[in-house]
Amino acid sequence: MDATSPRLLLAGTCLALLTTLSACSGSGGGSDSSSGEAAPLSGADSAVEDRAGRNAFSSAGGSTDESVTEAGGVEARPVDAVEAQQPALISTGTVSLRSDDVADTRFDVQKVADRYRGQVTDSETRTDQEGEVRDARLVLRVPSAEFTEAMDELEKVADLEASTSTSEDVTTQVVDTRVRIRVQRASIARIEELLQRAGSIRDVVAVEQQLTQRQERLNSLLRQQAYLADQTSMSTITVHVERADAARTEPEPVEAGFLSGLRAGWDGLTTVLLGLATVTGAVLPFVALGLLLGAPAWLLLRPVVRRRRAAA
Numbered sequence: 001m002d003a004t005s006p007r008l009l010l011a012g013t014c015l016a017l018l019t020t021l022s023a024c025s026g027s028g029g030g031s032d033s034s035s036g037e038a039a040p041l042s043g044a045d046s047a048v049e050d051r052a053g054r055n056a057f058s059s060a061g062g063s064t065d066e067s068v069t070e071a072g073g074v075e076a077r078p079v080d081a082v083e084a085q086q087p088a089l090i091s092t093g094t095v096s097l098r099s100d101d102v103a104d105t106r107f108d109v110q111k112v113a114d115r116y117r118g119q120v121t122d123s124e125t126r127t128d129q130e131g132e133v134r135d136a137r138l139v140l141r142v143p144s145a146e147f148t149e150a151m152d153e154l155e156k157v158a159d160l161e162a163s164t165s166t167s168e169d170v171t172t173q174v175v176d177t178r179v180r181i182r183v184q185r186a187s188i189a190r191i192e193e194l195l196q197r198a199g200s201i202r203d204v205v206a207v208e209q210q211l212t213q214r215q216e217r218l219n220s221l222l223r224q225q226a227y228l229a230d231q232t233s234m235s236t237i238t239v240h241v242e243r244a245d246a247a248r249t250e251p252e253p254v255e256a257g258f259l260s261g262l263r264a265g266w267d268g269l270t271t272v273l274l275g276l277a278t279v280t281g282a283v284l285p286f287v288a289l290g291l292l293l294g295a296p297a298w299l300l301l302r303p304v305v306r307r308r309r310a311a312a
Contacts, residue, residue: 118142
């Protein structure tokens with residue numbers, strides 16, 4: 001064994017020990033400085049959050065989510081494959097029916113909604129002058145998984161006039177909203193930690209402003225998530241039911257010329273004469289009653305009137 005080997009070994013050991021001590025002292029100094037007075041807030045947290053929100057979702061098949069680690073960094077993790085593969089659809093449909101008995105058809109539509117564990121959220125019914133139901137409008141909410149089956153059954157309730165359905169794929173919005181909520185909650189957790197370490201009034205006010213802004217964003221994202229969850233879990237179907245004999249007729253074209261004017265004048269004269277005859281018939285009983293009561297009264301009062309005139 002060479003004489004210089006122990007010296008080299010001792011030098012390497014001392015160098016490693018010095019490196020370890022310097023690293024420990026550097027980490028301890030950093031913790032002491034952070035526990036004293038918190039540094040003023042900058043746009044770093046907001047930039048990290050915005051960057052995390054933009055990069056959190058790239059596509060439905062290969063999206064990643066950035067979450068905050070305990071050390072304050074950001075790590076990327078893939079979204080579950082099941083979330084990306086399950087489509088989220090907003091389905092809406094309209095069914096127009098014609099039936100001889102609108103009330104009976106309306107009851108059948110209600111039974112279809114009950115069969116598929118749905119509900120009627122809006123209903124409107126109109127009647128004619130005789131009090132019979134002329135048409136009805138119903139808005140149904142049924143589970144999205146059974147939207148197609150419900151549409152097929154509603155089309156068979158009565159005579160089908162028209163049927164339309166649309167589906168909008170909002171899978172991207174659902175996954176993106178979920179990721180943004182996760183990132184926003186992590187950002188709020190960071191701001192709350194900064195609020196606990198704030199050492200001056202200025203820092204406290206700045207941190208509270210940032211916390212309020214992030215909470216408002218989180219509440220907005222939660223409302224959007226609730227709306228998407230409601231629309232994707234329950235589909236909307238609007239059903240119009242019209243009575244068969246209440247078909248709308250086209251107005252007759254207006255005629256012009258001498259014959260049409262003569263016909264219109266004759267119709268007007270007939271209407272006037274008919275009105276006069278109606279008035280005469282209505283007044284005649286009162287005239288007869290007046291004559292029947294007025295003649296005896298006049299015979300009784302006539303001598304008295306004569307005597308007064310003679311005396312005068």
